[in-house]
Amino acid sequence: MKILEFLKNKKGAMGIGTLIVFIAMVLVAAVAASVLINTSGFLQQKASATGKQSTEQVASGIQVLQVMGMHNTSNINKTVIYISPNAGSAPIDLSQAVVMVSDGSTKLVAKYNISNANTTDTQIKDGGSVFDSGVWGNISSTEFGIIVVQDADGSCTAKTPVINKGDIVAIALNTTGLKMGPRSDITGTIQPEFGAPGVISFTTPATYINGSRVIQLQ
Incomplete structure (x- = not known):
């Protein structure tokens, strides 16, 4: 009985560790996605401003x-x-x-x-x-x-x-x-x-x- 109880406790410890790793991966993915979204928005604004200035420079x-x-x-x-x-x-x-x-x-x-x-x-x-x-x-x-x-x-x-x-x-x-x-x-x-x-x-x-x-x- 003691051996079975030990094995059950061991499985619970492994499940908590896996859950922690999974949550950490989700948080890292969320941060990475936020950085990518902000970067893409910044690049889009810069590209729009550069295009407008280039058009003025060429056409004017x-x-x-x-x-x-x-x-x-x-x-x-x-x-x-x-x-x-x-x-x-x-x-x-x-x-x-x-x-x-x-x-x-x-x-x-x-x-x-x-x-x-x-x-x-x-x-x-x-x-x-x-x-x-x-x-x-x-x-x-x-x-x-x-x-x-x-x-x-x-x-x-x-x-x-x-x-x-x-x-x-x-x-x-x-x-x-x-x-x-x-x-x-x-x-x-x-x-x-x-x-x-x-x-x-x-x-x-x-x-x-x-x-x-x-x-x-x-």
């Missing part, structure tokens, strides 16, 4: 429509770059854009001065010449002005110079410090906050005619 951007300049028979001191958003582009905040232009030896880097409201002209869209705009007297060689040519929804203002679908603005640059005489190779970009930059690349005319001060460069 600035296109250069035309580049005009005004010379003084020896150098182009005023340069106007007509730009518009790319097709399908998200709205672009020009206050975060950087304009870089080089003549091969000197590089001009200009940013928008949001604290100076006189660097934006919203009246030119009603007619007039961009070279007669009042922004020219308010921009230095390290700043660019904005002359609104077409803005149906009024999104481009001095405090919020944002361009979107259908908008056309002219970037006014004071290029007095650059060597833009006859036969000069000029390169540069207009780099927005995100998206593709607008490319500037042209060669100035072989000679400057006194009776034709405004010339098309690109």
